[in-house]
Every structure is written in C-alpha cells, then in structure tokens.
Amino acid sequence: MTVQEMKAAACRAIDEHGEEIIALAKAIELEPELGYKEYKTAAKVQAELDKLGFEHRDGVALTGVVTPIEGRSHKARVAIMGELDAVLVPGCPTADPVTGAAHCCGHNAQAASVIGVAYALKDTGIMDELDGDIVLMHVPSEEFVELEFRKGLIDEGKISLAGGKQEFVKLGVMDDIDAMIMQHSIEAFEKDGKTVMAFPYGAGGLGFVGRLVRYTGKASHAAMPWQGINALKAAQVGMLAIDAQRETFSPQDNIRVHPIITKGGDLVNVVPSDVRVESYVRGASTEAILNAAEKVDRSFRAGADAIGAQVEITKLPGYMVVQECAALNKIAYDNLCGIFGEEHVVPKDAGVSTDAYDLSNFMPVCHMYIGGAKGVLHGEDFKIEDPQSAILNAAKAMVCTAIDLLADGAEKALAVKESFKPNMTREEYLSKWCGL
Ligand SMILES: [Zn+2]
Ligand SMILES: [Zn+2]
Structure with a gap:
C-alpha cells in the first residue's frame, strides 16, 4: 500500500x-x-x-x-x-x-x-x-x-x-x-x-506549579473569637497579599494565580481552625513561574504571620511550559x-x-x-x-x-x-x- x-x-x-x-x-x-x-x-x-x-x-x-x-x-x-x-x-x-x-x-x-x-x-x-x-x-x-x-x-x-x-x-x-x-x-x-x-x-x-496550603489556627466559640485563632482570616489575608503582588507581574510573563479555598471552616459557630487552599501559579516561562511562586509563598506566609496562625505549604510540581x-x-x-x-x-x-x-x-x-x-x-x-x-x-x-x-x-x-x-x-x- x-x-x-x-x-x-x-x-x-x-x-x-x-x-x-x-x-x-x-x-x-x-x-x-x-x-x-x-x-x-x-x-x-x-x-x-x-x-x-x-x-x-x-x-x-x-x-x-x-x-x-x-x-x-x-x-x-x-x-x-x-x-x-x-x-x-x-x-x-x-x-x-x-x-x-x-x-x-x-x-x-x-x-x-x-x-x-x-x-x-x-x-x-x-x-x-x-x-x-x-x-x-x-x-x-x-x-x-x-x-x-x-x-x-x-x-x-x-x-x-x-x-x-x-x-x-x-x-x-x-x-x-x-x-x-x-x-x-x-x-x-x-x-x-x-x-x-x-x-x-x-x-x-503555559506551565504552572501547584500549591496546597493548610492554615492551622485555634478553635473557639464564634461568640468569643478572642479565645481562638482564625485560620480563615489568615487565608483571606494571604490571598489579599497575593492580589497586592499582581501589579508586579510583567504582562509578557502571563502570570495567573487563581487560589480556591477547599475548606473554609467546620461549623459556623466555631472559629475556623483548619482551612485549606489550593492554587496554581501559571506563567509563560519556568523562570517567571518560579519567581511569581516565591511571591505567592511569601504572601501565604504573611497571612499566617498577621493572624498568628500556622501555615504549611506543600509545593507540587505542576506542568511545564x-x-x-x-x-x-x-x-x-x-x-x-x-x-x-x-x-x-x-x-x-x-x-x-x-x-x-x-x-x-x-x-x-x-x-x-x-x-x-x-x-x-x-x-x-x-x-x-x-x-x-x-x-x-x-x-x-x-x-x-x-x-x-x-x-x-x-x-x-x-x-x-x-x-x-x-x-x-x-x-x-x-x-x-x-x-x-
Ligand atoms: Zn481541561
Ligand atoms: Zn483537558
């Protein structure tokens, strides 16, 4: 044939x-x-x-x-x-x-x-x-x-x-x-x-790296939040800090950071003590991705620091450019x-x-x-x-x-x-x- x-x-x-x-x-x-x-x-x-x-x-x-x-x-x-x-x-x-x-x-x-x-x-x-x-x-x-x-x-x-x-x-x-x-x-x-x-x-x-983030705070009655440490607030501050970085991402690097909260708390009348976030840091080159990921990690840590919570960041290899x-x-x-x-x-x-x-x-x-x-x-x-x-x-x-x-x-x-x-x-x- x-x-x-x-x-x-x-x-x-x-x-x-x-x-x-x-x-x-x-x-x-x-x-x-x-x-x-x-x-x-x-x-x-x-x-x-x-x-x-x-x-x-x-x-x-x-x-x-x-x-x-x-x-x-x-x-x-x-x-x-x-x-x-x-x-x-x-x-x-x-x-x-x-x-x-x-x-x-x-x-x-x-x-x-x-x-x-x-x-x-x-x-x-x-x-x-x-x-x-x-x-x-x-x-x-x-x-x-x-x-x-x-x-x-x-x-x-x-x-x-x-x-x-x-x-x-x-x-x-x-x-x-x-x-x-x-x-x-x-x-x-x-x-x-x-x-x-x-x-x-x-x-x-685009390529990206993955992030699995766990904030740990301290549970308390939601009517007496001063007895607890609010892990959800820590995650919110961390995500706000990421948003504050966005103007530093250069347009040609095509950076996209899109975190989601996969667990935001357990019960509405308990101060959240266990909050989980997943995110990508996407970009057009490995160098740009790793550079942006450093800023993202810093931001996640800043959220925990501000509230006095603990944060554990698991870095996952995402997909290459x-x-x-x-x-x-x-x-x-x-x-x-x-x-x-x-x-x-x-x-x-x-x-x-x-x-x-x-x-x-x-x-x-x-x-x-x-x-x-x-x-x-x-x-x-x-x-x-x-x-x-x-x-x-x-x-x-x-x-x-x-x-x-x-x-x-x-x-x-x-x-x-x-x-x-x-x-x-x-x-x-x-x-x-x-x-x-
Ligand atoms: Zn798909
Ligand atoms: Zn597909």
Whole structure:
C-alpha cells in the first residue's frame, strides 16, 4: 500500500465504525470520573479493545490502559494518547449528580478517538506496511485538581506524581517512545476571516506549579473569637497579599494565580481552625513561574504571620511550559489540511496548560486542537456538538500523522527525532522538575 492508500483505508475504517466510536464517547460522558478514579471509564475502553482483540496493559498509573500494536519492523515507536478524566462542573447537564464530575474538557471525545485509531489499525493491513509500532495510551488524570486527594495517594505510595502523563514517565512507559501525538477538542472560531476548525500548534502553552496550603489556627466559640485563632482570616489575608503582588507581574510573563479555598471552616459557630487552599501559579516561562511562586509563598506566609496562625505549604510540581516540535507539527498540519481543508487550519497559540507539554521538553510531541465542541472550556455549557469532527476526524488526523511517521522505513519519525533538540533528559525532568 502507498501512504495515501493506507490513510484512505484508515479513514474508511473509522467512518465504517463511526457509530460505535461515538457511542463510546457518549457512554464515557454519562459516567464522568475525576483523575486517578477513572475505573469505570477505563473498563469501557478495555471492553472496546477486547472486542477488537487487542492486548492491553491495564491499571498503569492506577487506571491507565496501554495498547502496543506492532508494525512489520520496529524502527520507531509512536504513542497516540487520549485522556480519561473529567473536571468538576456540577452545573453541567451531564454532570454526575453525586460527584459533580463532568466532561467539560472533552476527554470523553479524546478517549473515543484513540479507540477510533484502534479501529483504523484493525484488519486494515496498515500495520503490516509500517516500519514502527503504534502504542495507544489511555492516560489518567490530566486535570491537575483535588490536590489534597492526590497528595494522599502520593503519601500512600500509590502514585508519585499528580499528573497522569508525569506518572507514565516515572513508570518508564514513555522510555521507548520516539514521538507522541494527541489532541483536545475546541469550538471552531473565526480568525482572519476564516473559520478555524483545527490547529496543530501548542506554542504559548503555559506551565504552572501547584500549591496546597493548610492554615492551622485555634478553635473557639464564634461568640468569643478572642479565645481562638482564625485560620480563615489568615487565608483571606494571604490571598489579599497575593492580589497586592499582581501589579508586579510583567504582562509578557502571563502570570495567573487563581487560589480556591477547599475548606473554609467546620461549623459556623466555631472559629475556623483548619482551612485549606489550593492554587496554581501559571506563567509563560519556568523562570517567571518560579519567581511569581516565591511571591505567592511569601504572601501565604504573611497571612499566617498577621493572624498568628500556622501555615504549611506543600509545593507540587505542576506542568511545564510547552516546547514546540516544528517538524512533527508540520506533518500534523498537512494531515489536518487534508481532512478539514487548508482554509480551516490556522496556526494559533494554545494558552492553556497540560502535562502533554511536560513530555514536549524531552521528546517530540504534537498536540492538536480540533473543532467540534461547543461552549466554554471547563464551563457548564461545554459539549461535543459535532462528533464527526471532534471524534472521527480527530482519530483520522492522529492515525494519518502516525502513518506518515512510520511508513517507508519510519524515515519521517527518525528525521523528526533527529531534528528535535530536547531541553532536558527524562531523568533530568524527573529529578529537576518533579523533584523525585
Ligand atoms: Zn481541561
Ligand atoms: Zn483537558
């Protein structure tokens, strides 16, 4: 088969099984689960892989599923990733009524699109023509949330890192992978008079560090607060001090600090003695993030100092700033143009954060953004409106990019690898950024 014939066969298989692939996304949407708790979601993915007869490794980083598919030779190995976790948006119509979890980041579409790739590679003869392997990865916990719960898992030794891809690196799952491809769903938008349906560039993706803060005061009757130490007041002063720093953040550093109080007290007639805060310090460069984080830590401490409370700040490695792999993005760009038409593919900065960007610091990563969603990302109205685009076209874009990489002696995969200049090694990533 020529490369074009392989791509056509892959796209045909995805279209032929479109209904099943879209039904999987719907089933996952209706049982949303937060990171490192995606057991039902993983079971749905495993059932699809079983149906297709692919062998898979389960329970990787608690809930992850890894499915290696071998080519005729093994000159390179490409990972295609989808995420399993939801976010907490209780007001979303499809939110879980008990937990409030909802797929307002579209990971249900991602997980299903990777199964779309599985359909494309099953009985189409494509793998017999490729000189490398494709490893499908359903990865837990992209959303860096519920920091207290995750710290508990770390303390229990169940995981080492809060992000699922971070944990995959720690577990060695990425050791033999030469390039990684994935995508997030977006709402189509207008730019330069064009309707943009897709873009492959993650430039401008922000990094961040995480903070889990615990203020300890002294409980007393709320009618006699002079007998206590109010931990909530300490947290309020700490957050005010952060706000006082904002004018010192330079615009080009894109610093965003957005603390939330996850526990503000126990009973209304007791002076709060245990208050918890979670925050990110986001920014456009590692240096700027660390600089701002120092100001944030100082502010949190100042709150405790002012009130006479105690504060414990747990520093969590968040996600790194993206490093763009131009050679890999160009291959993805050409495939997106083939699927959506050149007039609907426009390079654009991403502006968000993901642990996919961590990987981009030591291996070629292509993170595409593909239209078909509607509504505000992480908002109540976010949904997959056009599954043909968000799920099936996404699967086509990923598998076609992988075919390009691994066809003809895996020439393009090896060239991408050759052109890529890592910022650090995996080992440096784990020791310097993750602190392991
Ligand atoms: Zn998200
Ligand atoms: Zn996401």
